[in-house]
Amino acid sequence: MTVLVIGSIALDTLETPFGKVEDELGGAGSYFSFAASALTPVQLVGVVGSDFPERHIETFRSRGVDLRGLQRVEGGKTFRWSGRYEYDMNVAHTLDTQLNVFGEFEPNLPESYREAQFVYLANITPRVQLEVLDQVRNPRFVGLDSMNFWINNPDTKRDLTKVIQRVNAVFMNDAEIRQYTGKYNLFEAARGILALGPQVVLMKKGEHGAVAVSREGVFVAAAYPLETVKDPTGAGDSFAGGFMGHLAQSGDTSWAGIKRALVFGSVIASFAVESFGVEGLLQMQPEAIEDRFETLRNCTIFDSLPRPAAAAGT
Ligand code: AMP
Numbered sequence: 001m002t003v004l005v006i007g008s009i010a011l012d013t014l015e016t017p018f019g020k021v022e023d024e025l026g027g028a029g030s031y032f033s034f035a036a037s038a039l040t041p042v043q044l045v046g047v048v049g050s051d052f053p054e055r056h057i058e059t060f061r062s063r064g065v066d067l068r069g070l071q072r073v074e075g076g077k078t079f080r081w082s083g084r085y086e087y088d089m090n091v092a093h094t095l096d097t098q099l100n101v102f103g104e105f106e107p108n109l110p111e112s113y114r115e116a117q118f119v120y121l122a123n124i125t126p127r128v129q130l131e132v133l134d135q136v137r138n139p140r141f142v143g144l145d146s147m148n149f150w151i152n153n154p155d156t157k158r159d160l161t162k163v164i165q166r167v168n169a170v171f172m173n174d175a176e177i178r179q180y181t182g183k184y185n186l187f188e189a190a191r192g193i194l195a196l197g198p199q200v201v202l203m204k205k206g207e208h209g210a211v212a213v214s215r216e217g218v219f220v221a222a223a224y225p226l227e228t229v230k231d232p233t234g235a236g237d238s239f240a241g242g243f244m245g246h247l248a249q250s251g252d253t254s255w256a257g258i259k260r261a262l263v264f265g266s267v268i269a270s271f272a273v274e275s276f277g278v279e280g281l282l283q284m285q286p287e288a289i290e291d292r293f294e295t296l297r298n299c300t301i302f303d304s305l306p307r308p309a310a311a312a313g314t
Contacts, residue, residue: 001040001117001118001248001249001251002040002041002042002043002066002116002117002118002248003036003040003041003042003043003116003118003119003120003244003245003248004042004043004045004069004113004116004118004119004120004132004136005029005032005033005036005042005043005044005045005119005120005121005122005244006029006045006046006107006120006121006122006124006128006129006132007027007028007029007030007032007046007120007121007122007123007124007145007237008027008028008029008030008046008079008081008102008122008123008124009027009029009030009044009046009047009048009052009070009078009079010025010026010027010028010030010078010079010080010081011023011024011025011026011051011052011078011079011080012024012025012026012027012080012081012082012083012233012277013080013081013082013083014026014081014082014083014084014085014231014233015083015084015085016084016085016089016230016231016232016276017085017086017087017089018230018231019230019231019276021276021277023080024276024277025056025059025277025278026081026233026234026277026278027046027079027081028122028123028124028145028234028236028237029044029045029046029122029124029237030060030234030237030278031233031234031237031238031241031272031278031281032120032122032237032238032240032241032244033060033063033065033241034063034065034238034241034278034281034282035237035238035239035240035241035242035245035268035269035272035281036120036241036242036244036245036248037063037064037065037241037245038245038268038281038284038286038289039242039245039246039248039249039264039268040118040245040246040248040249041064041066042063042064042065042066042245043065043066043068043069043112043113043116044060044065044066044067044069044070045069045070045107045109045113045132046069046070046071046105047070047071047072047073047076047101047102047105048070048071048072048073048076048078048079048101049072049073049075049076049077049078049100049101050072050073050074050075050076051077051078052072052078059278059282063282066112066113068110068112068113069107069109069110069113071105073101076100076101077098077100077101078100078101079098079099079100079101079102080096080097080098080100081094081096081097081098082094082095082096082097083095083233085231085232085233089206089207089229089232090205090206090207090208090232091175092232092233094149097149099125102124102125102128103125105125105128106131107128107131107132107135108135109132109135109136113135113136114135114136114137115136115137115138116136116139117139117140117141117248118139118140118141118142118244118247118248119132119133119136119139119141119142119143120142120143120144120145120240120241120244121133121142121143121144121145121163121167122145122237122240123145123146123147123150123237125150125156125159126146126150126156126159126160126162126163127156127159129144129159129163130159130162130163130166133163133166133167140253141168141169141244141247141253142166142167142168142169143167143168143169143170143171143202143240143243143244144163144164144167144169144170144171144198145171145172145236145237145240146160146163146172146176146180147176148175148176148179151176151179151180152179157180160180161196164193164196164197164198165196165197166197167197167198168198168199168200168253169198169199169200169201169202169243169258170193170198170200170201170202171202171204171236171239171240171243172193172201172202172203172204173203173204173205173206173236174186174203174204174205177189177190177193177201177203180193181193186203186211187213187218190203190213191213194213194214194215199214199215200212200213200214200258201213201214202240202243202262202265204235204236204239205223206223206232206235207223207229208222208223209221209222209223209266210223210239210262210265210266212258212259212262214255214258216255217255219258219259219262221259221262221263221265221266221296221300222266222296222299222300223266223269223270224266224267224269224270224292224295224296225295225299226270226273226274228274229273229274230273230274230275230276231273231275231276231277232273233277234272234277234278234281235269235272235273236269238265238268238269238271238272238273238281239265239266239268239269240265241265241268242261242264242265242266242267242268242269243261243262243264243265244261245264245268246260246261246264246265247261263293263296263297264289264293266296267289267292267293267296268281268284268289270292271283271284271288271289
């Protein structure tokens with residue numbers, strides 16, 4: 001089944017200890033699309049300016065991403081983000097965010113998008129996330145991501161709470177969960193988010209993996225043990241793309257299906273961070289995805305304790 005995604009489509013300028021790029025293709029919606037399209041068809045909703053290079057449009061096309069929901073504003077400027085990572089690459093330092101055409105964006109979904117069953121509200125203004133959700137008729141599973149930029153401001157935080165109340169899964173990293181709930185303990189914080197309505201909270205913990213918390217239990221997925229990490233930008237969106245892509249592909253939204261999707265998220269994110277920008281996702285091959293899934297399974301599977309021998313005579 002198809003996944004519909006709304007999120008930033010950006011020109012990113014970023015620096016890590018391993019290199020620097022300027023005005024390269026990025027954005028939460030882009031990373032998500034390239035990640036999920038390895039598993040299932042993707043419909044993208046978003047907006048770019050007339051400065052958005054045609055070669056990037058071709059990149060989306062080459063992955064079969066449906067672009068009927070992508071608007072181009074003539075004379076407008078594309079969303080831009082600039083960030084830096086130090087040696088602790090789990091923390092992104094935002095240097096600049098320019099909403100540009102996203103500031104005025106009023107999404108209008110093509111008819112073919114409105115029946116979407118799986119919807120992902122990637123990081124962007126919560127008002128835009130809500131407007132997209134309002135136009136999808138009867139979604140089966142909706143995921144949501146956000147970040148400190150929207151949690152810091154009381155107005156956008158209020159809108160974010162309205163979105164959280166309408167989704168099945170909330171993706172946040174540990175800092176964002178603490179910031180949103182005002183609670184330090186992550187399990188207590190996750191319970192607070194579940195109390196607003198979602199079925200599961202997916203806590204992203206960078207190189208330490210991810211944890212799902214639902215009313216059915218807690219599940220921990222390790223990060224894939226990579227020896228080369230060059231650029232963590234988009235890891236969260238790629239994780240979500242792997243997760244939602246697998247859910248849509250399998251159609252299994254049970255707790256068991258969610259646990260497996262979490263492992264897919266970790267696997268797909270590992271391809272994103274190995275190279276700069278979206279390159280790692282574009283090079284990813286189906287056999288390599290399966291290999292990494294099995295490796296991760298073998299890294300984390302273990303036997304239960306031996307059963308105590310039955311007492312003599314009983
Ligand atoms: P991630 O590393 O998964 O959190 O996502 C990185 C991507 O998010 C970058 O490519 C940015 O263009 C995009 N981004 C950064 N800040 C924002 C924001 N405030 N709203 C939407 N997208 C953003």
